[in-house]
Amino acid sequence: MNGIALHPIEASTVAPEVDLMFYSLLAFSLGLGLVLTILVLRFAIVYRRGSRADRSDPHKRDPLLEMGWTIGAAVVALGLFVWGANGYIERDHPPEGSIVVAGFGKQWMWRFQHDNGRREINELHVPKDRPVVVRLAAEDVIHSFYVPAFRVKQDAVPGHTTQIWFEASRTGTYDLFCAEYCGTQHSRMRGRIIVMEPEDFAAWLAAGPATQSIAEEGEALFRSLGCSGCHGPNSAIRAPDLHNVYGHPVALQDGTVRIADQQYIRDSILQPERDVAAGYEPVMPSFADLVSEDELMKLVTYVKSLATEHSP
């Protein structure tokens, strides 16, 4: 690093947008702050005790001025709100065709696993110009995935799956921080995001030790844990077939309908009695003590794959 940093590197597609908002707010704040400072200084100097300034009619009230700045402040506040909310909604909707990576936070390291099964610790390789979704889980306490150069941050919360997406716009190595205090070595829970040209990334990904993909590992678990015994096509016990479930509405016993998203599949594995599908008996045992966060993520990925490979 040469000199003193004033501005963080912009390395994602949202970074320039966030910075535009930041600098607009900065201009507005400094402008308003400057106007107020000048007013205070001017009043303080002109009307200092003993000065000969005109002070006639000092007790006049000015409701117009009052209403003026009340409404002015409200309009500015509303405008800022709308602008910021727009960017936030985008954050919730990753583009179609994103690369999906599983990310786990634990005291005090980050673990990642790519779609084809390649794993990394405290490093994440991603391609440039391609949206990447990181599905986040935490194995112990809350952590937060923060890449300042991308202007993105998302907490990883035990018991929840959260996600974050970004599209890197320049190659290089960028800091990954844990931004949610997580205990003794919180400040050591740092990693690197390595952005590569797409072809380099493809080569890097393929060069990994040959392992199964996450979905394949999930399928193996699905069998070894005995899930396939009931959820399989020829089972004796009636349990819903899981093909084409993910991403679709599921009617529940209590008459409500839920979209089968990550959280739903996860909850159904850990607390099967909570949201039982309509027409089925609540006979499934909880697998909470049998599967780790890691394995949960694999099972969810497998169930998700059942919805894409067999879709008509």
Add this chain to the structure above:
Amino acid sequence: MSVIASEPPGYFAQGMGIKAWLLSTDHKRIAWLYLVSLTAFFLLGGAAATLIRLELATPAGDLVSDDIYNRLFTMHGIVMVWFFLIPSIPATLGNFLLPLMLGAKDLAFPRLNLASWYVFISGSLFTLYAVVAGGVDTGWTFYTPFSSLYSNSHVAAAAVGVFIVGFSTIMTGINFIVTTHRMRAPGQTWFRLPIFVWTIYTTSLVMVLATPVLAATLLTIILDRVFGIGLFDPDKGGDPLLFQHLFWFYSHPAVYIMILPGMGVVSEIIPCFARRPLFGYRFVAYATIAIGVLGFLVWGHHMFVSGQSAFAGIVFSFLTFMIAVPSAIKVFNWTFTLRKGSVAFDAPMLYALFFLALFTFGGLAGLFLGQLAVDVHLTDTYFVVAHFHYIMVGGMVMAFMAGMHFWWPKMTGRMYPEMWGRVAAVTAFIGFNLTFFPQYVLGFLGMPRRYHAYPDEFGPWHLLSSAGAVVLALGYLMPLGYLTWSLFYGRRAPADPWHATGLEWKTSSPPPQHNFEQRPEVTGPPYDYPLPAPSRVEGVEP
């Protein structure tokens, strides 16, 4: 002691022995009990801050271990929030002044008032035990499941301490609410109340409504830790995010518990030293209530990246921008109070003007954090640290110092040395900006909070911040010296050294035990300042 013959002896005449202080139900003496205890806690929290800044002067974590560092910032936060900022102005200046401003003999429940101090001290013993026994490492926010399942520090003792101190807060709040309703002087209608009373009243309402939620939340942490009930433990069907909702449902209103009384102090001082009525008095009173109410509806803005739904995030962002409006109204009103005034720059006024500047720049930073897309980048970084220190230290502590100087003659019967007061105010202002402005830059660059060691690129800004902290510490130590000195050697203060209008100035300095010889009456609006100003009364030699 030489007492001016024509005036009644002040409340000090009731005795200076230990018993006369520890058993008195006189609100003025209880204010001193709080002032002495809070000053001790401020120094304790300040000592932790000093070690934090020393550690952060260099990127490597080399001065203290990571565990010690985590305990230091936790202690700094817990002590400063619950043992200094929340009780600061209400328990000291509020206790001393509320009955005086209402022309009353005492608070509505004098014994409850004394009890509140003993409860405060008992709670603080638990927290001090937690510190001495090895500390707490959860941060003042006690986030679960770290605090409930994973931390190996004295979380339960610290939480019990804060739990107990909450009752002291509730007692004070109830006392102030009843006093304001029932004990106003004849003719003192609601819109003849000084803004200080409006803010103390609103603060008390928030205290009484919000503190029980904190109590319940802390209790559940203790139950989770000790009995493993698992309310926040996902393995037992609990949810860590539930804790954050409960915690911020209290802790965001708590921010207004901390800042509203500061706004009250400044609203007394600026009109007095500008010799003008407070501009838009009713707007300021309504804005105070609006802040109190809206303060309960914005807690989710602490959780924009926690995994709460995007819809919740958007609603909380909207409400957050709404609460900026009444705060902005106040800033405009204070500014325009100066217009056509006759402005003097005694130490209380300097502190009040610095409050105005720092509160404004802290508040404007709040817009960045309320704006969703920008907050995603800035939250949990030093930008947030800078933002709340601008409001809490730059705003609140400046206002506290302004009030201490303004009412010092009333509380002690002695004038503080004016030149020292001005030098200390300017020193604290410069030191404050040197310490905390660099932290805005650090936050924008991406420096996360609560980091014991950090990458080299953040080094220069941290070094500047640490250097500024030295100046700031000097600005706070000076008043400790000269105010104590003035207790014994300061010039005698007249009843009304500033030619101010409130009822508290209608009685002698210091006031007699029962405050007023005759019950005062109120016949007009507050801040009825005439122009031109009479020359200042300097006080008489002791």
